[in-house]
Amino acid sequence: MRFSFKWLKSYVEIEANPKEIADRLTMVGLEVESVEPRYPHLKRVIPVKITRVNRHPKADRLMLCNVTDGTSTFQVVCGAPNVREGIVVPLALPGTELPNGIKVEEAIIRGEGSKGMLCSGKELALTDDASGLWILPETITLGIPLDEALGIDDFILDISVTPNRGDCLSVIGIAREVAAIYGTSVRYPDISLVEEGPPIESIARVDIEDPQKCPRYAARVIFDVEIRESPEWIRNRLESAGVRAINNIVDVTNYVMLEMGQPLHAFDYDRLADHRIIVKCAKAGDRFLTLDGQERILFDDSLMICDGREAVAIAGIMGGELSGIDFRTTRVLIESAWFDPITTRRTSKKLRLTTESSYRFERGIDPEGVIRALDRAAQLMKELGGGKISKGRIDVYPRPYQRKTIRLRVDRANKYLGTNLSTEEMASILSRLEMKVERREDGDLDVTPPSFRQDLTREVDLTEEVARIHGYDNVPLERPRVLMVDIEPNEHLQLRDALKEFLRGLGLREIITYSFISPSAISKLGFQDGDEKLRTVRLLNPLSEEQSVMRTSLVPSMLETLAFNLNRQSNCLRLFELSKIFIPKEGFLLPQEDFHLIVALVGKRHPKLLYSDEDVDYSDIKGIADAILSFFRITNISFQPLDKFETPYMDPASSADIICGESHIGRVGKLDIRVAERFDIKEPVWMLEFDYEKLFSLRGPIPKFRSLPKYPSVVRDIAMVVDESFQVQRGIDFINSIGETLLESVEIFDIFRSSQIGEGKKSIGYRLTYRSSERSLTDEEVNRIHEGIVKQMLEYFGAKLR
Amino acid sequence: MEQVADRREIEQVVNEALRELEEAKKDLKLIDALRVKYLGRKGLITNLFKQLGKVSPEKRPELGRLLNEARDTVERAIGSATERAKEAILTSKETIDVTTPGRIPIIGSLHPVTQVTQEIVRIFSQMGFEVVEGPEVELDYYNFEALNIPKDHPARDMQDTFYISEDVVLRTHTSPIQARIMEKRRPPIQIIAPGKTYRCDSDMTHTPMFHQVEGLMVGKDISFSHLKAVLTLFVHRMFGPQVGLRFRPSFFPFTEPSAEVDIQCVMCGGSGCKVCSYTGWLEILGSGMVDPAVFEKVGYDPEEVTGFAFGMGIERIAMLKWSIDDLRLFFENDVRFLEQFT
Numbered sequence A: 001m002r003f004s005f006k007w008l009k010s011y012v013e014i015e016a017n018p019k020e021i022a023d024r025l026t027m028v029g030l031e032v033e034s035v036e037p038r039y040p041h042l043k044r045v046i047p048v049k050i051t052r053v054n055r056h057p058k059a060d061r062l063m064l065c066n067v068t069d070g071t072s073t074f075q076v077v078c079g080a081p082n083v084r085e086g087i088v089v090p091l092a093l094p095g096t097e098l099p100n101g102i103k104v105e106e107a108i109i110r111g112e113g114s115k116g117m118l119c120s121g122k123e124l125a126l127t128d129d130a131s132g133l134w135i136l137p138e139t140i141t142l143g144i145p146l147d148e149a150l151g152i153d154d155f156i157l158d159i160s161v162t163p164n165r166g167d168c169l170s171v172i173g174i175a176r177e178v179a180a181i182y183g184t185s186v187r188y189p190d191i192s193l194v195e196e197g198p199p200i201e202s203i204a205r206v207d208i209e210d211p212q213k214c215p216r217y218a219a220r221v222i223f224d225v226e227i228r229e230s231p232e233w234i235r236n237r238l239e240s241a242g243v244r245a246i247n248n249i250v251d252v253t254n255y256v257m258l259e260m261g262q263p264l265h266a267f268d269y270d271r272l273a274d275h276r277i278i279v280k281c282a283k284a285g286d287r288f289l290t291l292d293g294q295e296r297i298l299f300d301d302s303l304m305i306c307d308g309r310e311a312v313a314i315a316g317i318m319g320g321e322l323s324g325i326d327f328r329t330t331r332v333l334i335e336s337a338w339f340d341p342i343t344t345r346r347t348s349k350k351l352r353l354t355t356e357s358s359y360r361f362e363r364g365i366d367p368e369g370v371i372r373a374l375d376r377a378a379q380l381m382k383e384l385g386g387g388k389i390s391k392g393r394i395d396v397y398p399r400p401y402q403r404k405t406i407r408l409r410v411d412r413a414n415k416y417l418g419t420n421l422s423t424e425e426m427a428s429i430l431s432r433l434e435m436k437v438e439r440r441e442d443g444d445l446d447v448t449p450p451s452f453r454q455d456l457t458r459e460v461d462l463t464e465e466v467a468r469i470h471g472y473d474n475v476p477l478e479r480p481r482v483l484m485v486d487i488e489p490n491e492h493l494q495l496r497d498a499l500k501e502f503l504r505g506l507g508l509r510e511i512i513t514y515s516f517i518s519p520s521a522i523s524k525l526g527f528q529d530g531d532e533k534l535r536t537v538r539l540l541n542p543l544s545e546e547q548s549v550m551r552t553s554l555v556p557s558m559l560e561t562l563a564f565n566l567n568r569q570s571n572c573l574r575l576f577e578l579s580k581i582f583i584p585k586e587g588f589l590l591p592q593e594d595f596h597l598i599v600a601l602v603g604k605r606h607p608k609l610l611y612s613d614e615d616v617d618y619s620d621i622k623g624i625a626d627a628i629l630s631f632f633r634i635t636n637i638s639f640q641p642l643d644k645f646e647t648p649y650m651d652p653a654s655s656a657d658i659i660c661g662e663s664h665i666g667r668v669g670k671l672d673i674r675v676a677e678r679f680d681i682k683e684p685v686w687m688l689e690f691d692y693e694k695l696f697s698l699r700g701p702i703p704k705f706r707s708l709p710k711y712p713s714v715v716r717d718i719a720m721v722v723d724e725s726f727q728v729q730r731g732i733d734f735i736n737s738i739g740e741t742l743l744e745s746v747e748i749f750d751i752f753r754s755s756q757i758g759e760g761k762k763s764i765g766y767r768l769t770y771r772s773s774e775r776s777l778t779d780e781e782v783n784r785i786h787e788g789i790v791k792q793m794l795e796y797f798g799a800k801l802r
Numbered sequence B: 001m002e003q004v005a006d007r008r009e010i011e012q013v014v015n016e017a018l019r020e021l022e023e024a025k026k027d028l029k030l031i032d033a034l035r036v037k038y039l040g041r042k043g044l045i046t047n048l049f050k051q052l053g054k055v056s057p058e059k060r061p062e063l064g065r066l067l068n069e070a071r072d073t074v075e076r077a078i079g080s081a082t083e084r085a086k087e088a089i090l091t092s093k094e095t096i097d098v099t100t101p102g103r104i105p106i107i108g109s110l111h112p113v114t115q116v117t118q119e120i121v122r123i124f125s126q127m128g129f130e131v132v133e134g135p136e137v138e139l140d141y142y143n144f145e146a147l148n149i150p151k152d153h154p155a156r157d158m159q160d161t162f163y164i165s166e167d168v169v170l171r172t173h174t175s176p177i178q179a180r181i182m183e184k185r186r187p188p189i190q191i192i193a194p195g196k197t198y199r200c201d202s203d204m205t206h207t208p209m210f211h212q213v214e215g216l217m218v219g220k221d222i223s224f225s226h227l228k229a230v231l232t233l234f235v236h237r238m239f240g241p242q243v244g245l246r247f248r249p250s251f252f253p254f255t256e257p258s259a260e261v262d263i264q265c266v267m268c269g270g271s272g273c274k275v276c277s278y279t280g281w282l283e284i285l286g287s288g289m290v291d292p293a294v295f296e297k298v299g300y301d302p303e304e305v306t307g308f309a310f311g312m313g314i315e316r317i318a319m320l321k322w323s324i325d326d327l328r329l330f331f332e333n334d335v336r337f338l339e340q341f342t
């Protein structure tokens, strides 16, 4: 809501300056977004008197003028035809930016200095005269900003009005708030009409077919008006509010809307068939040409204003092209109505047509202000366009507004707010807001809000009004005394936070990417048609196709992030994301939301080449997988050959599925290079995915402490030569399966290939640690057991010792 | 008959030892070997002690004294030789270049949004709030209707909503959790709910996905001054006790009265700058007393319980905390951005 400060002041007497008013309004909930001078460009334009005019020595058509601002004299070069000694004219000083875009600078024009520019009225956008210098009255004060000199200095306030305060979408509405703040009252405009036309009943008629959607419709007719340009004062006020002036009749409807908040419409009476109005719904599919020249296709709940033949306006939204005011109009029917907010909003949304009018009806207008606005409009139209106002008015009011009286319990309000206000203080605040307040015998208040405050229907609404005007800052602080509650720890979240910390400790950086992605990004991963990963939750109104489906995988966003960074010369990337994926669930409105974890490594093992120029490989990403599994204390894990159908985007030769018991909980390995290429990545990408929900549910219990061993361990190694295809884990599994009680642990300490061992062969070194919890083992004893194990192993795998 | 050591013989052993030690110079290994040769379990001087038992009792004290002196002399000599040798090792070694870059272990980082979320959650957890979460794809009912925002209400314009279907939306705020929790439990309730939220808006100051934290306290006699106290405490913990704040009336359909919380601009200290649009204030929180209509929807009696709710944008707070001037950086995930929050 934009309006001029002077306009506001015409309804309420206040001394405060615009900035101060703006602050006070902000602090009662009418947030003032800006306070700007009405004519910022006039701040550096001053009236000056031309004291001498000489020809420019080097240019025939230019003059050298000596001008005075009352104290000093300076030279300005000027080419205007009406320049002469003795006149007072506006001078734009250097630094002024004129509305037409010209920047005034101190200049040297053909060798002569010019301190600014003398202007025409048009150049200052104050008059239409561009023929020569704007000659100002002799009596004007020289040297002060022109807006002040002309008495047109003003400020524009821009207020962001919350949806509950439709009553503040007018200058008088704001004035009422100002009056309440300062404890003064609003000076409403005087409305007095001379009715010289024929009786309204004899010349027009209104019928409301749908009183639910239109509870009130009032009208007046004016005969013999003259369509012309509105006077300066009204055009100026419209312009200050950002509304373009059109002609006196249309301007009045806009002016009254801005002044009082009641949207009005003016019909050309002679274009209304049968001179009648019928308010009724359209038929679905009806077409209607609105005054902006657009054809609209209507719905069966679009409320229309019709004449005896056809629709002439979309109720409360926009008039028709064919029934409006133009230069030939002589007789006007003024509509002032109350249209139902929901109906107006629905139609406005469906037609994608929002107007100043629909905006106000949606937020609720003052049902009792309908007549005042109608009369005000008639008065102004007669004032601006002459003519005769009909006798009386039509006021069809099938669903009259009922004022409601609400009881405000003073104690309850104080308790609710934490204040200690007296009954009188509350009564005073509410009275200032034009509410009817009566003191009850029990000390509480019976409050009847004014009809323009349709947002006040409950006791709590009044409590808010009290708090708002009393000032939130005047409510004391008090720490709540709360009962201690048994707070259930959110383990799912705690463990997620802990996991993030853990990953940070592993040298990984967290990323957060959008939950919605492009469907083509999932297709790029190579899923077959019909794969469930391609079944996504789709947005009805995405911002773009790129962000149109909820992701079923974290992979595409990770790959896009890798590519984004690689393109910016960040070559050593160690990233992770722990976010939700969204899986549609048959028979449910909401999808399943599962947290997944993705880790990706690209580039060198260490960002500092000095210490490592080795590329990351499978062991790095697998190591992170192992670390995460031990973080969750999950055992019983196997790494199995990748199921290529489940995971088409990984390289099956270098990747594995991670299985816990029967459950597939993740995958680890190398991204398929063809997929990488689709994401513009040339480097090898090592990637790890876990289903966090599974990690969470499989997490192991907190382990019991085990006593430290008392006796020393004995270590023995086996180096076994096997085929290249042999999975090293098999050796460990076999040794463990023997069930030797003195064997404490087994690990791989070496994997070795050489020409001596032979092509297609490798040597695996297993280190076995033996220990007894009861005694020190002897070498002989261990040797015997170890040789047994070695023998079984070589036999079982058909392998040789190295 | 066995020869018994005399003074001369002892001196000879000692002199031999001293000579050998001299020759060993700074060879720590050799010096150690000499210790074994003379003073070890079968060492030369140790052996001489064994003869003590064979001499006559009257000669014994004299021999004992000589042997002790000999052992002490050799021990001292070995001691000082060892000392000398160790010192030589320390000083003779090549010095390292102390400016060589350290082998820094690779250090990761948490996203700034995560860091700020954790900080906010920690502050409220310490005040006794419980952390809960809810779905991101949400029923229109919880996102709007249960929060007193019916269909066809202009308040829906306050949030540009992504729709999945007529009844399903991407939550536009974390507020639906309020209704979900109240539906399940009885007061007192003190919860805090962080999470992702979505709005159909993308420009310099909006990203279509962002993060919020929602808070709710419901109980007997919870008042607006409690709201002010809790949020003031939060602001002071988050931004420091010197930061001024103000509560400004506003409108949210699910709270009444509603209040925006502004803090004094952390960039200019309140004197006015570009970040605060020259107002000196920055809006960081929306809050208010839970509207009775919301209580009625979840089956609470508004005469019996009252409460307050609040919500704040995480990115906004992160931007103020680190003076980040471009919202879009949060979701580009440029590692040069992320590594600044290590």
Ligand SMILES: [Zn+2]
Pocket (backbone or CB within 6 Å): B265, B266, B267, B268, B269, B270, B271, B272, B273, B274, B275, B276, B277, B278, B280, B281
């Ligand atoms: Zn600032």
